[in-house]
Amino acid sequence: MTATRLDGKALGQTMRAEVAAEVAARVAAGKSRPGLAAVIVGDNPASHVYVRNKHKACTDAGLATWVHTLPATTTQAELLALVARLNADPAVHGILVQLPLPKQIDEDAVLRAVTPAKDVDCFHPENVGLLAVGHPRYYPCTPHGVFHLLARNGFDPAGKEVVIVGRSNIVGKPLALMLAQKRTAANPAGGDATVTIAHTRTADLTAVCRRADILVAAAGVPRVVTPEMVRPGAVVVDVGTNSMDGKLVGDVHEGVAAVAAALSPVPGGVGPMTITMLLVNTLAAAEHIDG
Incomplete structure (x- = not known):
C-alpha cells in the first residue's frame, strides 16, 4: 500500500481562487476590500518567512494587506498601542500578531487586546468560547x-x-x-x-x-x-x-x-491550508464588520 497524498498546496490554490473570486465580486458590488494587517516583532527567520508567505497570498487573492515590522526591543506598551490603532482602523478587518513574541512581551495580553471581530487567528477567549459552544465567529x-x-x-x-x-x-x-x-x-x-x-x-x-x-x-x-x-x-x-x-x-x-x-x-x-484559511477568515471578517 502507498498512501494517497493529501496535497494541501493544490487544494490551497483551489480555495484561494475561490476567495479571490468572492473578493472581486465584493469589490465590484461597491463593498469594502477585505484587509489584513500582520505584525511581526523581532528577527525570527521562520516568522518572517511565514509573514511573507501570508502577505503574498493576500495580495494574490486581491485582499489589502499591510505588514508592520517592529524591532526585537519593542516594549509591550508599544505593541499594544499599535494593536489599538489597527483595532480602530476601518480599512483593517483582520489583525495577525505573529508568534512567538520577544520574552519581554506577554503574548496573552497582546492576543486579548485584538478586538474579537478582527481576531482572524481565532485566539481571543471570546472567539474560543464561541467555537466551544458551536457558534463560531471564525474557525x-x-x-x-x-x-x-x-x-x-x-x-x-x-x-x-x-x-x-x-x-x-x-x-x-x-x-x-x-x-x-x-x-x-x-x-x-x-x-x-x-x-x-x-x-x-x-x-x-x-x-x-x-x-x-x-x-x-x-x-x-x-x-x-x-x-x-x-x-x-x-x-x-x-x-x-x-x-x-x-x-x-x-x-x-x-x-x-x-x-x-x-x-x-x-x-x-x-x-498551505493554514494560510488559505487565514484568507477565508479575513473575507469573513469584512462581511461580519462591514456587511
Whole structure:
C-alpha cells in the first residue's frame, strides 16, 4: 500500500481562487476590500518567512494587506498601542500578531487586546468560547485547514473515530472541539466524529492511535508517530513542522506512507491550508464588520 497524498498546496490554490473570486465580486458590488494587517516583532527567520508567505497570498487573492515590522526591543506598551490603532482602523478587518513574541512581551495580553471581530487567528477567549459552544465567529486557521484537507479529499470525519496527538491551544484542543461537534448551518465545520485527545504522556499511545480511522499528529515532536502506531488503511494528517538536521520534517515517520490509506506531506500538506484559511477568515471578517 502507498498512501494517497493529501496535497494541501493544490487544494490551497483551489480555495484561494475561490476567495479571490468572492473578493472581486465584493469589490465590484461597491463593498469594502477585505484587509489584513500582520505584525511581526523581532528577527525570527521562520516568522518572517511565514509573514511573507501570508502577505503574498493576500495580495494574490486581491485582499489589502499591510505588514508592520517592529524591532526585537519593542516594549509591550508599544505593541499594544499599535494593536489599538489597527483595532480602530476601518480599512483593517483582520489583525495577525505573529508568534512567538520577544520574552519581554506577554503574548496573552497582546492576543486579548485584538478586538474579537478582527481576531482572524481565532485566539481571543471570546472567539474560543464561541467555537466551544458551536457558534463560531471564525474557525482557527490550522484546524479549519485540517477539516477541509479531509473533507475535500473525500474523507469526511462524520461517524469516524479520530485520534489527535497533541493538546495545544492552537491545534489540538480547537480541532477536537470542531471534529466532535454537530454539523449545523451555524457550524458547517462540525465533524460529527468521535474524538480522542492523546499526547506524548498518554499511557500506551500506540494502542490509542491504532483505534483511529483518522489520526492527526500535532505534538510538535519529530516523527513521533511511527508505522506500528497506525492501523492499516487509516487516514493520517501530519501537522508537525520541525527542523531536523537542517530539514523540515513532520510529526509522522516516513514509513507511515506504507501503512496509511492517505497521508498529508510535510511540507505541502497542512501548512498551505493554514494560510488559505487565514484568507477565508479575513473575507469573513469584512462581511461580519462591514456587511
